[in-house]
Amino acid sequence: MKILLDRRRFLALSAAGLSLTALPRLAAAEVPLPDAAKALGATVAAEGPSEKPLRLAVLSFQGSSFWEAADKGIAAATDYLKPLNTTVDYIQLGTGLTAETIVAGIDGALTKQYDGIATVPIFDGTVAKVNEAVAAGVPFVAFIADSAERSNRTVGMGQLAYDAGKTAGAFIAKQLGGKGKIAVITGYLGAAQHDARMNGALDYLKAEHPDITIVGPFECKDDDATAYSQATDAMTSNPDLSVIYVTAGGSEAAAKAVRDAGQTGKVGVVGYDDLPEKQQYKDGGEILALLDQAPGRQTFESLVMLHNILAFGKEYPADIPVAAPLALGKNAKP
Structure with a gap:
């Protein structure tokens, strides 16, 4: 949302006893995407910088080339958002993909009072903890794989x-x-x-x-x-x-x-x-x-969306599908 304040409106609001902090936040210009993000296929750009410092937690796994590809998006978002007054902390969950590991990671992020959380809540056993985060006012973006049971997460992006x-x-x-x-x-x-x-x-x-x-x-x-x-x-x-x-x-x-x-x-x-x-x-x-x-694109865009949501109140669809194009090998029948 863009709001233009001229001097007359500013004086009128002041006379009415309304503070500028009560107004919706001003939208900022989009910051051009870095080459590292473009290489991942990312299209969601950040607005910024944020007026106040923001801290984002991203929870992800390790142990395979897939998660290494996801890491590239995290690294690109970390560098991109740092000058925009947003710090990204990467919380590594290890190699064991379990609901208990994800829940413990989210719980730790809530304890450390991060402003926003992004992770892979792939099991139904994560739903209650995701809902707890959102109820506490913490925007939550699910990337790559969501639970089958619907949670109250702010945004979910991934393959259908x-x-x-x-x-x-x-x-x-x-x-x-x-x-x-x-x-x-x-x-x-x-x-x-x-x-x-x-x-x-x-x-x-x-x-x-x-x-x-x-x-x-x-x-x-x-x-x-x-x-x-x-x-x-x-x-x-x-x-x-x-x-x-x-x-x-x-x-x-x-x-x-x-x-x-x-x-x-x-x-x-x-x-x-x-x-x-x-x-x-x-x-x-x-x-x-x-x-x-596109795991790297998903991690990058998840963090950028959190920045835009927190800093400027930007809204995104609750569900963002990611295309699943077929890349054929030499012996495939066309």
């Missing part, structure tokens, strides 16, 4: 997971010509986004292509070594396997397993997150397709 899964299922069916066998490796059973991606694909395949046999799911807990072992075992136990569908972390490891087993061209991987580390497997033919979700 069930729809992305359906897209993956349709792609798999096309690659197999409507018949064959696939194995499913998921991240965490019970994690809303992982389940939705899995169910979106499997519901579609069961309804539209009943001649496709499904093996699994196997839970790898986003661990590359586990995903590698599960992919290897699936190929060994199922010589007629054609596709390994990985719903979360582990697609790179599954692709390596295909290569190491000498199954390139016979077994292909369909997964998520088109990251540079996976390019060799797209070029080599082990990865057929990846559905991207």
